[in-house]
Amino acid sequence: SEILYFETVDSTNTQAKKVALQGVKDGTIIISEEQGGGRGRLSRSFFSPKYKGIWFSVILKPKFLPQEAPKCTLMAATAITKAIEDVTGVKVGIKWPNDVLYEGKKLVGILTEMNAEMDCINYIIIGMGINVNIDKEEMPEEIQNIATSLSQITGKKISRLKLLNKILYYLEHLYIICQEEGFAPILDEWRKYSITLNQHIRVIGTNEVLEGIAVDIDDDGALLVNIDGQIKRVLAGDVSIRP
Ligand code: BTN
Known part of the structure; x- marks a missing residue:
C-alpha cells in the first residue's frame, strides 16, 4: 500500500x-x-x-x-x-x-x-x-x-x-x-x-459513570461489564482499573 x-x-x-x-x-x-x-x-x-x-x-x-x-x-x-x-x-x-x-x-x-x-x-x-x-x-x-x-x-x-x-x-x-x-x-x-478482563473497573462514558467487573468483549469489540449481575455493553469510554 x-x-x-x-x-x-x-x-x-x-x-x-x-x-x-x-x-x-x-x-x-x-x-x-x-x-x-x-x-x-x-x-x-x-x-x-x-x-x-x-x-x-x-x-x-x-x-x-x-x-x-x-x-x-x-x-x-x-x-x-x-x-x-x-x-x-x-x-x-x-x-x-x-x-x-x-x-x-x-x-x-x-x-x-x-x-x-x-x-x-x-x-x-x-x-x-x-x-x-x-x-x-x-x-x-x-x-x-x-x-x-x-x-x-x-x-x-x-x-x-x-x-x-x-x-x-x-x-x-x-x-x-x-x-x-x-x-x-x-x-x-x-x-x-488484555489486562482489563476479569478486573473491577470504572468506566467514564459519554453520559454516565459505570462500575463493575469487565467480563468479556463482544463481537463488535464492545466491553461487557457486569454491574450487580446485569451485563452492560460499553462502546467507548475511559477505563480505570480499581483495586
Ligand atoms: C490517546 O492515547 O488518547 C490516543 C493517542 C493517539 C496518538 C496518535 S500519534 C499518531 C496519530 N496522530 C495523532 O494526532 N494522534 C494519533
Whole structure:
C-alpha cells in the first residue's frame, strides 16, 4: 500500500483526514517524524517528539457498519502488542479499548476516527503513537510517571524501522484475517493480551459513570461489564482499573 512520509506535520490523523477526503486506497499510511499538534482521545494532546517514536495513521475502508469501528482499535492494539513482543521481548498489556501499557504506564496510544454516512463507513483513520526512544527526563513532567517508552523499559535504543515493519506486517495480516474469517480470531488474540478482563473497573462514558467487573468483549469489540449481575455493553469510554 501507499506510504506518505513527512518530516513534520500537525497530526498524522488530521493529515490522513485531508488525504482521505481526496480519495485514497484502502491501507494508505501517513507517517511523520514528529507532530506539532499530536492529538489524543478526549481532546488531550499527545507528546510526539522528533525521531523518538512512531507516529502514524492508517486509512482503512472496511466493509464495516459504523458500530463496528471499535474493532479497528482492538486490531491495531493487538498488532502493536505482538510487534513489540517480537522485536523487544517486552510483554505489554492492552487496556480496553486503546492503550498499550507496561506496568501500568502508557507506552502506546491509539486514536480511531471515522467518517460515516447512515449505515456506511467512508473511511476509518487509526492513529497510533508508540513511545520508542524517549528518556524519562525528555518527557513533559506531567506524564513522566504515567507514561513510559521502550528505551526506558529495556535500557536500550530500539530500531524504529524494525518495529514499524513488524507492526505493518501484523496490521495487514490481522486486517486480512478479519475480512476473510471474521473478527473472532482477532478477539481471541486480543483476549490473551488484555489486562482489563476479569478486573473491577470504572468506566467514564459519554453520559454516565459505570462500575463493575469487565467480563468479556463482544463481537463488535464492545466491553461487557457486569454491574450487580446485569451485563452492560460499553462502546467507548475511559477505563480505570480499581483495586
Ligand atoms: C490517546 O492515547 O488518547 C490516543 C493517542 C493517539 C496518538 C496518535 S500519534 C499518531 C496519530 N496522530 C495523532 O494526532 N494522534 C494519533
